[in-house]
Amino acid sequence: MNISKHVFDKQRGYALAFSLLFMLSVQAENTSTSAKLPDTGQSKQYDTKGHVLVPSNTSFYTGQDASVQGNRLRYRDNGDGTITDLNTGLMWQKAHQFKRYTLQAAQKYVENMTLGGYSDWRIPSIKELYSIANFDGQLLKPGDKGESQPYIDTNVFDYTYDKHLPFAGQFWSSTIYVKNAIQNFSQHGGLQGAFGFNFSDGHIKAYETGRYIDGSDIQSSDGMFVPGCFVRAVRGYTPLYQMDYVDNGDKTITDTSTGLMWAKNDSGMPMNWVEALAYADNASLAGYSDWRLPNSKELQSLVDYEKATFPAINTQYFNTTLTTFSSTEDSYYFWSSTTQGDFKWTANYVSFAQAWSKKNAKATQYYDWHGAGAQRSDPKTGSPKDYELASEMASDYISIENWVRLVRDVDSPNQ
Known part of the structure; x- marks a missing residue:
């Protein structure tokens, strides 16, 4: 028996096994199997008048x-216009298209994306979209001291305020509101809504998708204004x-x-x-x-x-x-x-x-x-x-x- 060859094969086996375990551990860190609910990012405590409290x-x-430590927001910039959330395992579009879409137009835009070499981009669900919210955000009124901060980590993601309507930072989710029509419009069964998150003022609400409840599209002749929302695409699963x-x-x-x-x-x-x-x-x-x-x-x-x-x-x-x-x-x-x-x-x-x-x-x-x-x-x-x-x-x-x-x-x- 060739002892040296036997030892070499055994060492090589150990090396391959170690490499495999290492690869699996890396994959586990970056896939949905280790997904954690991200924290809100809020770092200060406030009293009932809005004054900052000293932690106690x-x-x-x-x-x-802010007194309860959750899973801190953690991201990786992939250097190709994409961001990976290390808590959820989802991959995000780093920037956003500074254009408002109806939900249907937004879906077409996202379906044609090839960012980072990937073609499986989609509009996030409302829970996925909310996962990247950062509640250290604040939208200040003109004359207030300080500086407005979007409800998203701008050290990681690109964000642009609408200079004419700084409070209007609504982004689409794919989550349709299925319980009833929204607002007070009754034509064609009422307005169809889909949820979005406003990264300028920190709220979730249902927005007009561009369609009625009966599935028909809102026409310009209907006299109904549909402002539309922005899009930040996502890929992957959590x-x-x-x-x-x-x-x-x-x-x-x-x-x-x-x-x-x-x-x-x-x-x-x-x-x-x-x-x-x-x-x-x-x-x-x-x-x-x-x-x-x-x-x-x-x-x-x-x-x-x-x-x-x-x-x-x-x-x-x-x-x-x-x-x-x-x-x-x-x-x-x-x-x-x-x-x-x-x-x-x-x-x-x-x-x-x-x-x-x-x-x-x-x-x-x-x-x-x-x-x-x-x-x-x-x-x-x-x-x-x-x-x-x-x-x-x-x-x-x-x-x-x-x-x-x-x-x-x-x-x-x-x-």
């Missing part, structure tokens, strides 16, 4: 977004948003795709934001003491956008106190722990039923303007009559007393 474990506002639930039999539900454990029941009653933080901090459901108010991305991961009825959550697993959703009195808004950057005296909520708004501050009738699954914001405390959250396009219903669904990390050691 004994703060009256314990549990708000398992984060499969909503793969397990009922633990102790009034908790685990989402195995995100690694989050949720309360099966909602809070049973609405409350203001400060009360919501305290409610979460004092919770001891199923023997766990580390419950918290979910941040915006955690909360939005629960939304069932494909469900055709209200509420927009899987009611086979989750219980809801409200069962009727027909007016603003039935608003099913849920608090997040995330402060809204433009109006830091407000905090983000996600609507699990209609997201009510009206044409302007003088109008009296509210409609499902933004869609179930929209993310808006409400004043943290006070009375609705003291506020008016209006823009040139709409005036949101102000609730202030919103609902809570508790969350914790499955792998947390605290009990």
Whole structure:
């Protein structure tokens, strides 16, 4: 027997095995099998007037977004006009086409993309699009001190404000609003909506796609203005948003795709934001003491956008106190722990039923303007009559007393 050859073959076998394991570990880091829900990126805590708080474990506002460390935003610039999200495994278009499209035109644009040598680009779902949001963003009014910052990491992604309408930074998702028509237009069954995220002002809402509910295209002769949205394309797959639930039999539900454990029941009653933080901090459901108010991305991961009825959550697993959703009195808004950057005296909520708004501050009738699954914001405390959250396009219903669904990390050691 040739001993030296035997030793060489054995060493070569070890080397090949080591190389294979190394390749597999690299692939695992950059594929969906190790996907993690990205953090919101919010780095400061705020009081009810929007002032920055000094971080403190004994703060009256314990549990708000910036006090809880999530999976920090991590990206890799591939040097070919593409960005890889190291949390989700998705690959993104680094820049964006500074042109507004109807949803159908946006789909055609993306289908013809060959960026980075890839031809499988697509429009992201609303959950994928929201994953790259950075809630250290803020859109300042003229005369305010400081500088506006888009709700996206501009050290990684290119971003351009619309110089004429700086607040209009809406980007398409592929998620069609299937529960009803949007706004108050009735022709052809009403307006078809699809969700988008506004990287200029940090909100999710449903936008006019360019079609009616019956599938017909809006014509110029209809007198209907469809502003359109921008596009940032994505490719790849992530398992984060499969909503793969397990009922633990102790009034908790685990989402195995995100690694989050949720309360099966909602809070049973609405409350203001400060009360919501305290409610979460004092919770001891199923023997766990580390419950918290979910941040915006955690909360939005629960939304069932494909469900055709209200509420927009899987009611086979989750219980809801409200069962009727027909007016603003039935608003099913849920608090997040995330402060809204433009109006830091407000905090983000996600609507699990209609997201009510009206044409302007003088109008009296509210409609499902933004869609179930929209993310808006409400004043943290006070009375609705003291506020008016209006823009040139709409005036949101102000609730202030919103609902809570508790969350914790499955792998947390605290009990």
